[in-house]
Amino acid sequence: MSTKKNLPIGVFDSGVGGLTVTRAITELLPHEQIIYLGDTARVPYGNRGADTVRRYALNASKLLINEGIKALVIACNTATAHGLEALKHAYPNIPIIGVISPVSREAVMRTERGAVAIIGTRGTISSKCYPAEIQNLLTQLNLDKTIALEQIACPLFVPLAEEGWLQGEVPEKVAMSYLEPLKKTSVDTLILGCTHYPMLRDTIAVTLDSIMPHHVTLLDCAQSTSRDLAGVLSELDLARDTTSQPLPTKERIRFLVTDEPSGFMTTAIRFFGGPIQRPEHVNIIMEDDTNADL
Amino acid sequence: MSTKKNLPIGVFDSGVGGLTVTRAITELLPHEQIIYLGDTARVPYGNRGADTVRRYALNASKLLINEGIKALVIACNTATAHGLEALKHAYPNIPIIGVISPVSREAVMRTERGAVAIIGTRGTISSKCYPAEIQNLLTQLNLDKTIALEQIACPLFVPLAEEGWLQGEVPEKVAMSYLEPLKKTSVDTLILGCTHYPMLRDTIAVTLDSIMPHHVTLLDCAQSTSRDLAGVLSELDLARDTTSQPLPTKERIRFLVTDEPSGFMTTAIRFFGGPIQRPEHVNIIMEDDTNADL
Structure with missing residues (x-):
């Protein structure tokens, strides 16, 4: 029996938007655990250059992968548009799903x-x-x-x-x-x-x-991506056992943010549609930092 | 005769907002030249921590001061709130005016x-x-x-x-x-x-x-800050000679931005209320970088 099945799913976004995707995942797959990373120190990604966004997405995803995840969802349109190919290339052994x-x-x-x-x-x-x-x-x-x-x-x-x-x-x-x-x-x-x-x-x-x-x-x-994720987990035999009672929603999701956590909660609760765990602050070391200013 | 009078005024903001201040300055002081720095790679400042904003303000201001300016306007409420005291301490020999x-x-x-x-x-x-x-x-x-x-x-x-x-x-x-x-x-x-x-x-x-x-x-x-600046320049004998015809507005202001300049123009023209010079891209080296992630 694979223990990989029991690892959480990593979900990455620049801020709170990805919580609509997280909510859809947790509704569709109530037995799965999730680690959500909001790169709130660098939000919004929408106006940044493509190379910058790709670098942010690579470094943020590395943090999630180092935490131990069985699949990665890029719950951000900009990061998917500019980063998905590079991420798939960098991490060929983990299923990575974008929102587009x-x-x-x-x-x-x-x-x-x-x-x-x-x-x-x-x-x-x-x-x-x-x-x-x-x-x-x-x-x-x-x-x-x-x-x-x-x-x-x-x-x-x-x-x-x-x-x-x-x-x-x-x-x-x-x-x-x-x-x-x-x-x-x-x-x-x-x-x-x-x-x-x-x-x-x-x-x-x-x-x-x-x-x-x-x-x-x-x-x-959000809906389409969660359905795609469910299909991928099932296909790769990575879905958790669904016979037992799922944990309460709040206990299934850990939240990591890169800026001060205080500003995140109110909006996050609204986007997630219910109470969430207090987010933990993490630093992301920006590797391959060819741009001295970023 | 002091040549310092002929130096431009530096104006700093995280994005386009400071252009309302720039517009007020250029209307009130049509003989003055301005260098405007928009830290568009790090906009918006509003949600960042106080220490982060202070560091951004210090490094951005250093760039303007190295360009050669006779006065510095912090045309951003957040940067003024968190950075003005540190800036006055770092640069005691140049008048620095915030918007608050x-x-x-x-x-x-x-x-x-x-x-x-x-x-x-x-x-x-x-x-x-x-x-x-x-x-x-x-x-x-x-x-x-x-x-x-x-x-x-x-x-x-x-x-x-x-x-x-x-x-x-x-x-x-x-x-x-x-x-x-x-x-x-x-x-x-x-x-x-x-x-x-x-x-x-x-x-x-x-x-x-x-x-x-x-x-x-x-x-x-914007109005109050430009009037304050006029007073300070006059008091310190730093105002330019106003007897000759002023240059056309567009030629009086140089624009520097830290992200790709393309996104800046449309909104900038609206905020400035008229045509502007094409912005130049600059890198800001973030010194005293104790936070590895920023």
Whole structure:
């Protein structure tokens, strides 16, 4: 019997956004333990250069791997876009799952009208990581399908989510302003391409209902990634025994942060949707530090 | 004749907020040249620990001082709160002006009802730097006056300003939600305690007009700081000769940034209120680096 099964899953993000992914994982896989690392000393990643983000992701992941984990989830769109390939290359013996591919695959399979919208931060949208991934998938899966893509940057959704302005007039008006251009498209599937956006899911859904003549399916990178992780653990025989009673949620997850832990708790509880353990402060030694200033 | 007079003024901020201060300086002192340093690789400072911010401020200021400046403006509330004393200690031979003291002095002098409100980021408000400064001033100036203070954190004003949502329903509703508690106070003077907030000045003024039975004077740290700087330059005989025609605004200011310059321009032009020179990328060597991770 493999003891590797009993190791926790590592989840990495720049801040609190990855907690929506962690919440989805813990709901889907209540027997698994998790170590969450929020690189709060360097948040936000969205505006940093690609090389910088890759270096941050490599060093943060090394810390999690040294803690002993059986799988690694990169619960951050920017770190996935710039770091996933380098991470897979650096750690070939551990399954590493990013947030872009699972939800993109779901979008490709589910769109009936062949029109998908992606909403994300300005950084994610301008990186074109979702269009590239969707194109890859169409080729890989050998699908005889073309998909029209609409990309919309929704930068105010992150502060609204972090500040807890999730419903009501302000978020609805912001959502309307961002999403109204979809009116003249046949988009039937929308990817929430930022780990913060599931917090605003209801407002986004209501707004789309009022704009679009047909139903739009919201796909959430947190949900898709947790389902992908479940599949990978099962396939590699890494899933924990599910016959016993799971531990209470709060005891299943350790939280590590790189800045002072005090600022993390309030927002983290909101994003996780329940009480969490007090985060521990960790230092990340930045190796391969060719940039003297960072 | 002193050639020191002809040196530029150094202005330092973590990002674009300090450009409202720069704009006020350049309007008030059109003959002066400016070097602006935005520490965009480490923005935002608001959530970082006090020691970290102090170290960033010291190293960034050293870069400006090495460029050759005759005065230094710390155009950032967080860097002023945590770094000003250390900077004055490190560089006793150069006048250094922060953004907290000038506007606080103005508030103390101008309030007639003895009630002042301070709005700022969550970090600025919880640091209580304005109440401490106002208390200091009352003691220093030996004023027989007590001032009631109201502090309100308005965290969404920064992303609204950066995204250019300056007027209309969304910023007005956000402002109303933050400022409504002032209704039951006799506040007649409000400090815009964040260098981003002058961008939202009109919306804040309209909101206060609709809430308050009497007029509320808005004091803007950008305006107050530039007036203070003018006084200091004149007092120390450091002001440039004003008899000749000033250079065009765009040619008077050099911009340095620590992250990739590309992301800086659009927001910077909006904050500065006109065209700017293309920013130059600089590296800041972080000395006294006792924290291996930063």
